[in-house]
Amino acid sequence: MTKSESTRTVLITGTSTGIGLATALAAAEAGWQVVATMRDTARSGALLDAAKEAGVADRIEVRPLDVTDAAAAEACxxxxxxxxxxxxxxxxxxxxGHVGTLEQEGIEAVRDVMEVNFFGVLHVTKAALAHLRAAHGRVITVTSVGGVIGQPFNEAYCAAKFAVEGFMESLAPVAGSLGVAVSVVEPGPVTSEFVSNVGVGPGAVEAAGPYGPALAAYLERTRGAFANAQTSAQAAAPIVEALQAPRPAFRIQTSAAAAAFAGGKLADLDGSAVQAMTSAWIS
Known part of the structure; x- marks a missing residue:
């Protein structure tokens, strides 16, 4: 039996940092052959160094992939x-990530967020489904608690994550009827480069004009939330558990805090509790 016949193979997107890097490493440690993709393979050093240190360099290979390019996803x-x-x-x-509000940003900025966070997921999943059917495999999509609860100044980001959750929740029974398990994983705050990449500079509050006080309050609240964030490795652990589980759950939170946060939405039938909570973040 060749390696390709005996070793399970997983393709993971966005592996240069954060949850993606930690998931690639943990999956390799669990015995998977990992194809770790990233838009810029020049940023692969951290992953490859960690893989070498963990003794799993032979089970991780890096390939380029811009998930917003459907043809590239097919080819990969x-x-x-x-x-x-x-x-x-x-x-x-x-x-x-993306922080902004509708009145003050162009629709193209919103489209860009959707391209990466929603259509990027669709491109890769569509390209993979026939092969996953053959393997009775699985699709695991990292969303966010922001895919359950809409959050101030995260309109575009939450819209994309809500869209992913709705798409995958609808796809799950269809794919499941042919042996492909579908799950979404909902992290809360995670210590990674994700937050530093949302583009909120030092002059953002002043530039927000009438929205400045609310944005300042939101940013202060967010800094506090991320001060108690879980690590990327902690967030990756439930993802690898879902890879290994005979029947993974559809919806998986990565921490007790994320589960409590998401659970508040699922129990809030008229939406009033969520609106009271998020309004308090910006008052």
């Missing part, structure tokens, strides 16, 4: 199957 998935003979799982992790 086809290349993985050609080289490894199979594809058993996809972890859609690539994404980007």
């Amino acid at each position: 998935v086809a290349g993985v199957v050609a080289d490894h003979g199979r594809l058993d799982a996809v972890v859609n992790n690539a994404g980007s």
Whole structure:
């Protein structure tokens, strides 16, 4: 039996930092052959160094992939199957944060957020599904508690994550009827470069004009939340558990805090509790 016939293969997107890097490493440590993709492979050093230190460098390979490019996603998935003979799982992790509000930003900025966080997930999943059917595999998509509760100044980001959650919740029974398990993973605050990449500079509050006081309050609240964030490795652990589980849950939170936060929305039938909570963040 060749390696490609005996070793389960997982494609993970967005692995240069944060949850993606930690998931790639943990999956390799669990025995998976990991195809770790990232838009810029020049940023692969941290992952490859960590893999070498953990003794799993032979189970991680890095490939370029811009998830917003549907043709690139098709080619990447086809290349993985050609080289490894199979594809058993996809972890859609690539994404980007965004802070802003509708009146003050162009619609193109919103489209860009949707391209990465929503359509990027669809491109990779669509390219992989036929191969995952053959393997009775699984699709695991990292969303966010922001895909459950809409949050101030995260309108575009939450819209994209809500869209992913709705899409995957609808896809799950259809894919499941053919043996493909579908899950979404909802982290809360995680210590990673994600927050530093949302583009909020030192002059953002002043530039927000009438929205400045609310933005200042939101940023202060967010700094406090991320002071108690879980690590990327802690967030990655439930993802790898879902890779390994015979029947993973559809919706998975990565911490007790994330579960409590998401649970508040699911129990809030008229929306008043969530609105009271998020309004307090900006008052």
